Every structure is written in C-alpha cells, then in structure tokens.
Amino acid sequence: MTKYIYMDNAATTPVKKEVFDEMLPFFSEQYGNPSSVYSLANASKMAVEKARERVAIAIGADKKEIFFTAGGSESDNWAIKGIAYSQKKKGNHIITTKIEHHGILHTCQYLEKQGFEVTYLDVDEDGIVDLEQLRASIKDTTILISIMFANNEIGTIQPIKEIGKIAKENDVLFHTDAVQAMGHVKIDVNDLNIDLLSMSAHKIYGPKGVGALYIRRGVKIDPLISGGAQERNKRAGTENVPGIVGLGKAVEIAYENMEDSNKKLINLRDSLIKKIEDNIDYIRLNGHRTERLPGNVNFSFEFIEGESLLLSLDMVGIAASSGSACTSGSLDPSHVLLSIGLPHEIAHGSLRLSLGDFNTEDEIDYVVDKLVTIVDRLRQMSPLYDRIKGEN
Amino acid sequence: MTKYIYMDNAATTPVKKEVFDEMLPFFSEQYGNPSSVYSLANASKMAVEKARERVAIAIGADKKEIFFTAGGSESDNWAIKGIAYSQKKKGNHIITTKIEHHGILHTCQYLEKQGFEVTYLDVDEDGIVDLEQLRASIKDTTILISIMFANNEIGTIQPIKEIGKIAKENDVLFHTDAVQAMGHVKIDVNDLNIDLLSMSAHKIYGPKGVGALYIRRGVKIDPLISGGAQERNKRAGTENVPGIVGLGKAVEIAYENMEDSNKKLINLRDSLIKKIEDNIDYIRLNGHRTERLPGNVNFSFEFIEGESLLLSLDMVGIAASSGSACTSGSLDPSHVLLSIGLPHEIAHGSLRLSLGDFNTEDEIDYVVDKLVTIVDRLRQMSPLYDRIKGEN
Amino acid sequence: MMYSDKVMDHFTNPRNVGEIIDADGIGEVGNAKCGDIMRMYLKIEDGIIEDVKFKTFGCGSAIASSSMATELIKGKTIDEAMRLTNKAVADALDGLPPVKMHCSVLAEQAIKSALLDYSKKHNIHIEGLEDINFDDDHHHDIEE
Ligand SMILES: Cc1ncc(COP(=O)(O)O)c(C=O)c1O
Ligand SMILES: Cc1ncc(COP(=O)(O)O)c(C=O)c1O
Ligand code: FES
Ligand code: FES
Structure with a gap:
C-alpha cells in the first residue's frame, strides 16, 4: 500500500x-x-x-x-x-x-x-x-x-x-x-x-x-x-x-485557524459529495446539506452493508467509518440513522467520511474512484441488488 | 540554586x-x-x-x-x-x-x-x-x-x-x-x-x-x-x-525492578530516618517503623508549622510535602495524622519526604544538613519552643 | 474487530459468488433489517453437490463465511453437506470474532435451506431437515 x-x-x-x-x-x-x-x-x-x-x-x-x-x-x-x-x-x-x-x-x-x-x-x-x-x-x-x-x-x-x-x-x-x-x-x-x-x-x-x-x-x-x-x-x-x-x-x-480550515474543509466536503452523487446511484446523503459540519460526509449506499464497505476501503488504504467508532463493535444499525427515518437495511449500508486538516483534493478523487469500484463489486454480490435489477 | x-x-x-x-x-x-x-x-x-x-x-x-x-x-x-x-x-x-x-x-x-x-x-x-x-x-x-x-x-x-x-x-x-x-x-x-x-x-x-x-x-x-x-x-x-x-x-x-528498587529505597529511607533522629530533637516518626512503604519518611517536628518548613526547604532546592499534595491547598491538619492520635499542633508540623528511584545517599545528607538548620531557625522563631526551653 | 488472514482472503476473493440459473435448490436466510441476507444456489446430481453459488448482503465475516461454506460443500454428498456445522466454517476460516459467530450460523442455515428447497422440489427426503427452524432469530452473541 x-x-x-x-x-x-x-x-x-x-x-x-x-x-x-x-x-x-x-x-x-x-x-x-x-x-x-x-x-x-x-x-x-x-x-x-x-x-x-x-x-x-x-x-x-x-x-x-x-x-x-x-x-x-x-x-x-x-x-x-x-x-x-x-x-x-x-x-x-x-x-x-x-x-x-x-x-x-x-x-x-x-x-x-x-x-x-x-x-x-x-x-x-x-x-x-x-x-x-x-x-x-x-x-x-x-x-x-x-x-x-x-x-x-x-x-x-x-x-x-x-x-x-x-x-x-x-x-x-x-x-x-x-x-x-x-x-x-x-x-x-x-x-x-x-x-x-x-x-x-x-x-x-x-x-x-x-x-x-x-x-x-x-x-x-x-x-x-x-x-x-x-x-x-x-x-x-x-x-x-x-x-x-x-x-x-x-x-x-x-x-x-477556524475560518481558513472551515473554508478548505467545506470545499473538500462539497466536492466529495458531488463526486459521489455524480458517480454512484441508489444512494442518500444523510444529514442536513448545509447546516452540517465542514468535514462531514455521510452516505447510505443501498443493497450493501457498512462493514464490508469499510473493510474493502481499508484494503485500498482508506480509513473511514460507519456509525460512531465506539459502537462499531456492535452490529445494530446506528440509532442516529434510524432516527432520521432510514429503514434498517439502508441504515446498515452507511458510510461516514470525515475530513480533516490533512486531507487533499487528490485524496477525494482517489477515494471516489475506489468507492465506485467497491460499491459495484459488493452490489454484484448482493441478493438485494439482484432483485432491484430484476424489477427494472 | x-x-x-x-x-x-x-x-x-x-x-x-x-x-x-x-x-x-x-x-x-x-x-x-x-x-x-x-x-x-x-x-x-x-x-x-x-x-x-x-x-x-x-x-x-x-x-x-x-x-x-x-x-x-x-x-x-x-x-x-x-x-x-x-x-x-x-x-x-x-x-x-x-x-x-x-x-x-x-x-x-x-x-x-x-x-x-x-x-x-x-x-x-x-x-x-x-x-x-x-x-x-x-x-x-x-x-x-x-x-x-x-x-x-x-x-x-x-x-x-x-x-x-x-x-x-x-x-x-x-x-x-x-x-x-x-x-x-x-x-x-x-x-x-x-x-x-x-x-x-x-x-x-x-x-x-x-x-x-x-x-x-x-x-x-x-x-x-x-x-x-x-x-x-x-x-x-x-x-x-x-x-x-x-x-x-x-x-x-x-x-x-521491585526487589532492587525496594532494597535501595529502604536503605535510603532508614538512613534518612536515622540521620534525622540523630540530629534533631522533639520529633516523632509517623507511621509504622517497618510495615511502611520503602520510600516513605514522615516526621512531625514540634513547635513549627509545615508550610514554613516546606517553603524553607524549597528555597534550598528541596521539594517535599506536608500531608497529601491534593489537599495542600487546605489549611486543616492532615486527617491521617489526627487519626493516629497526633494533637493538632503537632500534626501541623509534619513533613513527608518520599523517596524515589532517582534519589541518592548524597541527597539524603544534603537534606538532613539543611533540615537541621531550617528546623532550628524556625524553632528560634517559635513562641512554643521558647516555652519548652523555659521549662528545662 | 480483527479478522484472520483467511477471512480477509475469502472476503476479498470470495469463491463461488453468483447465481445458478437452473439451480436444483435455492435457500435464503437472514433478514435485511438485521443487516444480513445470504442466498445459496445448489446444483445437485446423483446426491452430489456439483455446483454451488452464493449471494450475500452482509458484513465481512458473512461474505467470508458464505465463500468458505461453498468451498466446503462443493463436490460433497448431500449427507456431508448436511453435516457441515457453523463451527466447521468458522474453524476453516481460522476463527471468527465472538460477535461474528452468527455469520457462520447463517452460512450453515443457508445451505440447509437450499437443501430443503431441493428436497421439496424433487420430493426427496433428507434426514435432519424436518426439525430446522430458519426463523430462529439468530442473535448476535454478545461477548462476556
Ligand atoms: C458527539 C460526541 N460526544 C462525545 C464523545 C466522546 O468523547 P471521548 O471519546 O473523548 O470520551 C464523542 C466522540 O467519541 C462525540 O463524537
Ligand atoms: C492513596 C491514593 N489514592 C488515590 C490517589 C489519587 O490518584 P490520582 O491523583 O491519580 O487521581 C492518590 C494520589 O493522589 C493516592 O496517594
Ligand atoms: S443479524 Fe444479523 S442477525 Fe440477526
Ligand atoms: S452478518 Fe450480521 S454481522 Fe456478520
């Protein structure tokens, strides 16, 4: 790596x-x-x-x-x-x-x-x-x-x-x-x-x-x-x-540094959001689109499960999270995602990418690139995705 | 210093x-x-x-x-x-x-x-x-x-x-x-x-x-x-x-390192205790003489007050304590010293010298030397000491 | 959560992913609400499992368990497949974390469910399938 x-x-x-x-x-x-x-x-x-x-x-x-x-x-x-x-x-x-x-x-x-x-x-x-x-x-x-x-x-x-x-x-x-x-x-x-x-x-x-x-x-x-x-x-x-x-x-x-740091983070964040939305379908941005932390990106990807997404990202050198770290030992879907109305199965397929002062635009591109491949691979394995494709 | x-x-x-x-x-x-x-x-x-x-x-x-x-x-x-x-x-x-x-x-x-x-x-x-x-x-x-x-x-x-x-x-x-x-x-x-x-x-x-x-x-x-x-x-x-x-x-x-460290500490401790007892009168060793921590020395010096002792020691480059550090902001005499039966006025004049792995025998000698002078000086100032001397 | 190299290998390069169009038995267990669904396809000839494929929606260990389970029963007899336990799947993966053991249970059940489907479709009695309840709410064993 x-x-x-x-x-x-x-x-x-x-x-x-x-x-x-x-x-x-x-x-x-x-x-x-x-x-x-x-x-x-x-x-x-x-x-x-x-x-x-x-x-x-x-x-x-x-x-x-x-x-x-x-x-x-x-x-x-x-x-x-x-x-x-x-x-x-x-x-x-x-x-x-x-x-x-x-x-x-x-x-x-x-x-x-x-x-x-x-x-x-x-x-x-x-x-x-x-x-x-x-x-x-x-x-x-x-x-x-x-x-x-x-x-x-x-x-x-x-x-x-x-x-x-x-x-x-x-x-x-x-x-x-x-x-x-x-x-x-x-x-x-x-x-x-x-x-x-x-x-x-x-x-x-x-x-x-x-x-x-x-x-x-x-x-x-x-x-x-x-x-x-x-x-x-x-x-x-x-x-x-x-x-x-x-x-x-x-x-x-x-x-x-707050002003500078926020400006940079918001740029990165919105670019990451846009690139994910442009390249992957069956997704949902969780959280408020503007009243949100400068570094926070949270998406649900239908038909796939969060942990397999995290493991796959890790294998290509990307550290991310689904839900909060302190409960990642637990298998219940996030109480936050359920509270904003996500059904269980969609809450299970959520990914948080939280940006910080050391992230760059190049990293955003790399992550989106890998994410597209990984989401596709996991969906190919998913019995839920089949069904959707069958319906269309 | x-x-x-x-x-x-x-x-x-x-x-x-x-x-x-x-x-x-x-x-x-x-x-x-x-x-x-x-x-x-x-x-x-x-x-x-x-x-x-x-x-x-x-x-x-x-x-x-x-x-x-x-x-x-x-x-x-x-x-x-x-x-x-x-x-x-x-x-x-x-x-x-x-x-x-x-x-x-x-x-x-x-x-x-x-x-x-x-x-x-x-x-x-x-x-x-x-x-x-x-x-x-x-x-x-x-x-x-x-x-x-x-x-x-x-x-x-x-x-x-x-x-x-x-x-x-x-x-x-x-x-x-x-x-x-x-x-x-x-x-x-x-x-x-x-x-x-x-x-x-x-x-x-x-x-x-x-x-x-x-x-x-x-x-x-x-x-x-x-x-x-x-x-x-x-x-x-x-x-x-x-x-x-x-x-x-x-x-x-x-x-x-426990065995070696304890052996060294007990030597230092007992040497410090002996030298203080040999050189200063009207004192009391607090705590059990043998069932005691290898690094702990605690004496009460009659007729003087702990804080002035500490300040005087600090001025010659010696860090020590009276009672426990976290209550040294308080002016009450130590509950521990009162519990072992010391009268208030004696409890007030107590000094803890707690030894550690970095202390040396030379330091012991230096401390005893300074302590003799300081205790004497403070006693000369003390109206309580006067009285005792008068009685003798 | 730390997975063994075996788990990671089967997660990264899962064996036998996909579906069998003319499968002789198809079984599906789990519940999307819980975050895991496993579907197994069997091709059976003369009592031998000639081919097996799976699709899984689930965590890393669910995917690895499916993959390992398919490897363990491919080419085996129905009896042998029936005897495959979740523990054997987990062992073959060099172990699973305690909270993830149930993922291997899903794998065992998915196979049995596919065999049940086969036995029904082909009107064949398979010893040991009568008293299986796939609706068992497979709890995540909480480590103590
Ligand atoms: C919103 C919020 N509150 C509390 C905590 C707990 O903080 P700590 O981990 O420092 O105890 C965290 C992070 O873990 C958090 O994100
Ligand atoms: C006997 C004893 N208990 C508890 C404490 C408290 O430890 P801490 O300061 O790490 O909270 C101390 C020291 O301050 C102590 O000596
Ligand atoms: S868990 Fe997936 S368990 Fe019911
Ligand atoms: S499938 Fe439920 S945690 Fe593995």
Missing part, C-alpha cells in the same frame, strides 16, 4: 506537532504536581492555568468556568449526572434527543433506572431537532435540556441559539455536547445561553484522554469524581498536565 | 525515559481510535491490550479484569459508587477507614448524603487498622469494605491478607486503593482476596491522568462513565492510548 488516506477525523485525529511540542516538557522535566507548593510545581500550575484561559477564551467563558476532565464522555456523564443529582429536589425530568452520542444517551438511560424521567426528542429527516416538541416537553419538573451542538455521525448542526433561548425563557439549564462542533463553529456561551458544554481534545488534534466541561458560574452541580481539591474542588485527581496543555493548545489553534 | 532535590515521589513522579519512549508513537503516528475497524487502528488496539496484559500480570489478575481509567481518583470513585449503586438492593452499608485518601473519603461522604451508611474504622498510633473493629462492624447490610493498601502520608502498609480473609469469610466485597502500594509490594489479588483494586500511573513513573481499576470477574458494578462500548462496556470514552501504554510499561518496569 503506497499511501494511507485517513478520512475518519470525527473518530479521532493525530496530535499536531505544535500541540505535542507544548506538551513534551511536562512528561519528564516539568513533572511537578500542580497542587504542590514548591517551585518545581509552578511550571505545571501555570501551564494548566494557561490552558484553562485558552479554552475559556475560545468559547467566551471565564477561566473559572472551565473544568478539565478525561474526555468528552466524562464531561457528558458529569454534566448529566451532576445536574440530575444536585437538582433532584427541584425536579426529575431531563430533555434530550434521540440522536445524542452514547455518552449522553446511556447516561440518561442509567438515570431513568434511578427514577429520573427522560424525554428523547425526535429529529426531522435532516437530523434537526423539533423546537416545538422541545417547547411542549418542558414541564415544572424539567431540570435540564441536553442537546448536542453537532452530530458525530451525520454532521447536522442544531439551532443552538434558539434552543438556548427556549431554555432560558423556561429557566431550565442547558447543556450541549460540543465535542464535534468545537473548532468548527463559533461558540459564545453567553450569546447562546449555554450553561454547560462538553469538549474533547482528541477530536481537534489534541491528545486522547482529556477534555473539559464548561460550567456557568453559579450552576450547582455534584461532582462525578470526588476526592482531592483539584479543579476548584469540583473534579478530583492529579491533573493530567501534558494532556491539559495539549487541549489548551489544540483549542487555541482550532479557533485561530 | 545548583541542584534540585525531589523528595515528593508520593505526590507524583517524572515519566521514565523507557516509559515515554513506548508512549511516543501513539500521539501523532499511531493515532487510530482503538474502536475502529481499519488497519490504522490495529496498532493502538494491540498496544492497549498489551498494556492490559502487563497490568494484569503484575497483580495476578486476568486481562479481562483490568479496566483503564483516568487515574487513582476515578478508580476510587468508580469502585465505591459503582458497587454502592449496583448492590444497593443487597444493602447500604460500607466500611472504610479514617485514613483513606480523599478519593475514598469524600466519595463515602457523598454516598452518606444519598442514604448510604458508612463506618470509618479507627487505626492505631502506627496507622494500622483495627481488625477486631472491622469484624465487629460487618453486618447484614454491608456491601463493601474499602481499605487502602498503603497510606500516602505515613506509608503504613495494612494487613491486607487478613482483611481479605475477613471480607471473604463474611461474603463482602473488598476494594483496596493500591495507588501508593503499586510497584513496592507484591500483590496477588487472588491470594489476598481482593475484589477491586485502584492504581494510578503517575505514582510509578508513568504519565498523569491514567490509571486502572481491577474488577474481579463476576463482580457486578455500575459504570461511573457510561457511553461507548470501550473497556468491555464498563468505562466509556475514547481510550487514552499513549497514557494506557505508559501505565502498562510503568507497571512492568516497577514489578521487574
């Missing part, structure tokens, strides 16, 4: 050199525990605070509202469980959507077993949440609305400003999982009325295993991880200093 | 070169998400499984019983809350000790607010838990015993085998926080009847922000972080691949 084309940037990204360079000193030289009082610890302490500031600036928050975690899943769990347990005297009702990441969905399902009530909002065929249904779902016992900023599978971006407004009007806290949106969408937590926001470093060229939760000042939340006094007593554990430094730098780069 | 002497290895340690070298490729080259199906992900997947095996071997467990976390605090929280919530139909009583790390204590206190009942066992003046009290505390509703393997402040090692036996006889699950014991004590989870065990990489020359929880096969536990299917569906979140690789290597090195 001469080259390897990585088009799974929504699953994870490589750590950028500039990011890694900033992390490097904190492994073996500046290894002081930020909570310690001696001078060796100063560098780590300052590095953590600098990262906090960088993250805060990117989303229009205050430094004191940023809390570092071990990633998007921890942030999601903390936001949902932390608010649920701390506000349970006020109410036990949570509103979310059917297309959330499992970090939210499984946490909500867990809370249902603990006596909480959860409303899972529908989305339309483009994956956009129904604002009327949201309004109608709010009741006296509603303590939290959690709606993702942008979907990891189909890339659809939600009308977050309207949702924030509805939450505020009804005096309900609003959490958004912005793991996929970070670095691609301008976010001002005040302008958007966001009370809690999850992010993860490894989706934006930072390291795996570190993320953050923005918690608006004054919001009462139980800790998920109790113990030492780190993170203003809200999240215990010796700080992952190199990781936090990496998150800070990755966020800074992402927001500095 | 010509040299810097680091004697706070119980707070954290630098990442060893061999450890870092194994981590390095997983930041920017082998960055595949282990859950993905394409070949780029194989290296990460295999690296995570190799680390799991290394950790399992070190404690006599099976690979499938090791679950990676973001550190000791997460492991502790998961063990306690996960067992509490999953077994709450069986009972609501938890037994722990007064000298646990805050990762355990604060979690237990949190659970008390949620309706659980917690017994905090006393320890004797050496910090050893009272086995009779343990036996007497077990009741029908007891679902978990959580007792730390070795204490982070005073270094005392508990009679874990006896505790495991008592837990087993009474059919109660047994968790141990082995964050400080790892790498210094031979651990066989089966021999010791341990059902859950917490560890953290950065205490044994691995990276910060990664740890593991051993969970005996068959033990039912709720997740702390729900979401994707990682870690056999028990702990969600994209795996911190470099961190996990670092933990695996650090554990392997620690257990391969």
